[in-house]
Amino acid sequence: MRAGIATPEFALSNDGQLLVLDRFDFVEREDGSIERLGFEDIAALAGLRVRDTLSDRKYQGSYQAIAELLKQLQLPCENLQRFFEQVAFSVMVRNGDAHLKNFGLLYRSAADAWLAPMYDVVTTSIYRYTRYEGGPELEDKTMALKLLRGRRQTRAYPTSDELMAFGRSICSVAKPETAMQNIAQAMTETLQQAKRDERIPSALRSAMSTAWEAGMAYANLDRMRCGVG
Ligand SMILES: Nc1ncnc2c1ncn2[C@@H]1O[C@H](COP(=O)(O)OP(=O)(O)O)[C@@H](O)[C@H]1O
Numbered sequence: 438m439r440a441g442i443a444t445p446e447f448a449l450s451n452d453g454q455l456l457v458l459d460r461f462d463f464v465e466r467e468d469g470s471i472e473r474l475g476f477e478d479i480a481a482l483a484g485l486r487v488r489d490t491l492s493d494r495k496y497q498g499s500y501q502a503i504a505e506l507l508k509q510l511q512l513p514c515e516n517l518q519r520f521f522e523q524v525a526f527s528v529m530v531r532n533g534d535a536h537l538k539n540f541g542l543l544y545r546s547a548a549d550a551w552l553a554p555m556y557d558v559v560t561t562s563i564y565r566y567t568r569y570e571g572g573p574e575l576e577d578k579t580m581a582l583k584l585l586r587g588r589r590q591t592r593a594y595p596t597s598d599e600l601m602a603f604g605r606s607i608c609s610v611a612k613p614e615t616a617m618q619n620i621a622q623a624m625t626e627t628l629q630q631a632k633r634d635e636r637i638p639s640a641l642r643s644a645m646s647t648a649w650e651a652g653m654a655y656a657n658l659d660r661m662r663c664g665v666g
């Protein structure tokens with residue numbers, strides 16, 4: 438939200454244990470009644486039947502393939518820009534779980550559809566995970582889907598130039614660096630504000646702060662500030 442990216446309205450409970458969100462598929466009309474929008478996640482739109490035993494199918498594919506799908510569906514072009522911002526945000530906060538079910542479309546009809554607000558974004562890189570119950574604990578160092586790196590599609594986090602190239606050439610964003618600067622600025626402000634927020638344990642804040650260093654550097658804010666000043 439602070440980075441200028443649409444999210445559902447949210448609030449953190451006083452004890453810091455619950456994140457409460459408004460539903461983005463319910464819209465209040467002027468007369469107070471509720472309109473229910475349609476919602477399909479990208480896995481469903483791509484025709485993948487992601488079920489319990491096949492749940493790793495949501496990790497198939499690439500951010501480029503999602504962008505191509507959005508183009509194919511002929512959504513108004515600002516949706517591609519918004520998609521780039523959501524991907525850039527996940528890259529920069531080191532969310533390794535931005536898979537096909539964590540992007541979706543809202544719609545009233547086939548001709549009136551748009552990208553849903555950003556949801557389910559977590560700095561997963563500060564947590565360990567296991568592939569199966571009792572399995573070894575693994576570090577989360579990669580993205581959920583592939584992105585072009587040089588000539589190869591890979592899950593490795595892109596450099597800032599690679600992320601900009603994705604924004605420019607795949608998502609047709611004229612100035613991807615502007616979105617990246619807005620995100621970096623918002624991350625800086627968020628870390629500052631978290632210092633004064635007693636709901637955030639200091640160990641968590643410090644782990645997030647370390648995990649976010651690489652992402653904040655994508656915008657080269659320091660270099661730009663020097664350039665301006
Ligand atoms: N604010 C929201 N409004 C409506 N539907 C939502 C909202 N947030 C998530 N969803 C739906 O619920 C699903 C699960 O929520 P998500 O935040 O992705 O949690 P998780 O994947 O960790 O269970 C999403 O894939 C999406 O379809």
Ligand SMILES: [Mg+2]
Nearest residue numbers: 538539556557
């Ligand atoms: Mg999810």
